[in-house]
Amino acid sequence: MSNVRVRFAPSPTGAPHVGNIRTALFGYLWAKHTGPSGKFILRIEDTDQAREVENGLELILESLRFLGLTWDEGPDVGGAYGPYEQSKRLPLYQAHAAQLIAQGDAYHCYCTAERLEQMRAEQKAQGKPSRYDGACRQLSADERAAHERAGDARVVRLAVPRDGVTTLPDFIHGDLTIANKEVDDQVLLKSDGFPTYHLAVVVDDHLMQISHVMRGDDWIPSFPKHVLLYRAFGWDIPPHGHLPNVLGPDKKKLSKRHGATSVLQFRDDGYLPEAMFNFLARLGWSLDDKNELFTREDLIQVFALDKIEHAPATFDHAKLDWLNGYYIRQLPADELAARLTPFFERAQLRADAATLRALAPLVQERLKKLTEAVAQADFLFGADPEYDPQLLIGKGLDAAAALAALRAAAATLEKYPALADEEKIEAELRAAALNLGQKNAQFFNALRVAVTGKTVSLPLMGSIRLLGYEKTMRRIARAMLLLDGK
């Protein structure tokens, strides 16, 4: 196979959501699967000035970087086929549009927005599909000259054949066919001199020698325009694959309506890139019935185009959470601590590196998302926690028994102010429980609530070690006081 070159071509209209990024991921995987010669290219389709967002480009770059979807060519890194922002390639499109007009494959249209609007309203009223009526397609030379003399604004439209059908082989769906009469005389070049998607994508994919076009299957209805353009220019059509969309829980195409859908939001919500990468790859693609967990390297190695699903896939948050938890558990403790750092900073908890490093093993198998560590560890920071004293009294115990448990626990801990030998302390605490005739669960519950203020907490011994001897003893004493009144 000659060199594979796949492009991801978003427009800078906001933070890319996971559906778009999944398209980027598949392109990346396919390019990298073919080895070092496979290139992943980033091209920015900024041809609509109206919809542009100021930091749109940055958001795209950041999203791709988060997932490690490194591009070989793009607006920031350059490449042999630049520029990679369509707004910087305007003369190219204009020249190609001129060529089409010269060949008779496109024509100037002088219709005003008002006329088009009225035309569509009429078509709609008659229950007809809204399509450009071709008014300017058969303008005489004189009429054109008149419009030009008057300085009327003009666009360039594609002259779509009235009959026949257009077929595109698609490596996901098989042959796709649409009758030409269903295809609009699409605008190729807008009156502001910018191209529309249709012209730009074909010109750029060809000029940039894109080997495989991969895009969402919401593009299927407009492929005839692209095929027609390739033919008009006399260019080979690269293999196309229309990826099924990613759906929200309501089965509708994923969008902002579905809540946090941008990759950056997932990052901020505490999802690992490893997990997102794995999860997104499995949405609409699978290897077989055995493998679920894939690293980036695995995926690059086994990714195959013919395994891409035909039907849209629903984004399953629960499964993502499971995967994220799995990858969190795989992290070395140092690494987990490092990844946790920004979340504690954001929560404004003064957790130094050593504390986080010691905390990591405790929270590790209890996290689905990194953000959750903050709530699990918050008892370590700030003032002694407030709680309902009733919580100190475990199931089947009374206040006196809980008090006895705390007294025994304090007596044990007092012997180990350095909290050095955890196992030994724990053994002694168990012995104390036995001695009091309490179940471990009952005994430790009292201690747990006293120390953490919660009935559900991180492992007790580790929590005590992190809290420190002083604070622990103070909280136990306080708990005993609370119990005294009962």
Next chain:
RNA sequence: GCCGCAUUCGUCUAGUGGACCAGGACGCCGCCCUCUCAAGGCGGAGACCAGGGGUUCGAAUCCCCUAUGCGGCACCA
């Protein structure tokens, strides 16, 4: 409305004419482990393969029709 794409457990999916009274994963339920919660182990429920016609000795797998869902119908991508 017109055109197109799709249709296997709740979800992601395996399955390309016989090995499928349909396999795995997430989720769910139960048990074990256990200082709580998790994690882990074990087990369970859960899909008559959208429906109906064909083709075939034989169909989840091939063909047709219907239904449903989704997508597109801009000087937006």
